Amino acid sequence: MSAQVPACQLLERQSRHSPFWVVGPPLDPWLVAQSAGVVSADLTALDAWAAGGKPARTPFEEQGGAPLSGEVVLFWPKAHQLGLWWLQWLCEVLPADTPLEIVGEHNGGIKRVPKVLAERGMECDKLDNARRCSLFATRTVKEAATDEAWQRFEALGLTLISHPGVFGHGKVDEGTQLLLECLESGLPRTPKRVLDMGCGDGIISAWLAQRGHHVTGVDVSAFAVEATRRTLSANGLEGRVVQGDVYAALPDESFDIIVSNPPFHQERDVSYGATQRLISQAPDYLAPQGQLFMVANAFLPYPDLLQQAFQSFQTLADNRRFRVYQAQKR
Known part of the structure; x- marks a missing residue:
């Protein structure tokens, strides 16, 4: 099945060797089928992954159940401050040096991600660029929990x-x-x-x-x-x-x-x-x-x-x- 969402079409071009979790994703049948699980605040997305037999949870649930493992892909949201919050959350809950990919549309602010990562001391490699989307790779740095975004x-x-x-x-x-x-x-x-x-x-x-x-x-x-x-x-x-x-x-x-x-x-x-x-x-x-x-x-x-x-x-x-x-x- 071909991906429909442009950011997912970009992901589909990558060769992956392990299951990947998705964070804050759009609804996309290919993504539901290919991913290992989802973390989202959107009930529609949670229901879609659960219906596909995949682990689905919000970022506010206890960390029980299936852990985030393998590769993690963050879909950068159009609200920049929300993207910063997701990045902070991932650095809090994931072990340091966990592979993390960040994907998004050019009109949704993804081009600002390299600067955001540099400010946090995180490496940044550009993996792909097509369909007016970009895909970056980085690794998490361990962060202490904070409520600054609230x-x-x-x-x-x-x-x-x-x-x-x-x-x-x-x-x-x-x-x-x-x-x-x-x-x-x-x-x-x-x-x-x-x-x-x-x-x-x-x-x-x-x-x-x-x-x-x-x-x-x-x-x-x-x-x-x-x-x-x-x-x-x-x-x-x-x-x-x-x-x-x-x-x-x-x-x-x-x-x-x-x-x-x-x-x-x-x-x-x-x-x-x-x-x-x-x-x-x-x-x-x-x-x-x-x-x-x-x-x-x-x-x-x-x-x-x-x-x-x-x-x-x-x-x-x-x-x-x-x-x-x-x-x-x-």
């Missing part, structure tokens, strides 16, 4: 912990602020079971928990799950946080309130799939008279979905860039 900042009366792998890293975006303004007056004062779908850095989860609600945060990204857990802990707040694809991790559960600021980008592509499921399946996970509150860019086609799922809804706020919607289960 950004800590104050906002909304909370201490927030952010990771470069999370959407909206290091700030409270305009949509979230508008949503919280509506929730301040729209939520009941008595504690409710609240689901924060797409919890990100935990801003909404912590804000809700601070007001006494029983919060469950869900996100498809392990980076987001870990960030939300750290944000809750930093504020001395309780809450459950799970990695899951929309409602898949919540069988047979129901909530009084569902709150969400759902993303609509997957890499560079516009993707409505997760939000479509969020809206269409919401009545199945809401208690009687339960409510959905969500914020979205004003141009996104969500009113029709809300109408179909709930028969009626209202717009609580509209600042021309973002709209906050509210719908109630009958």
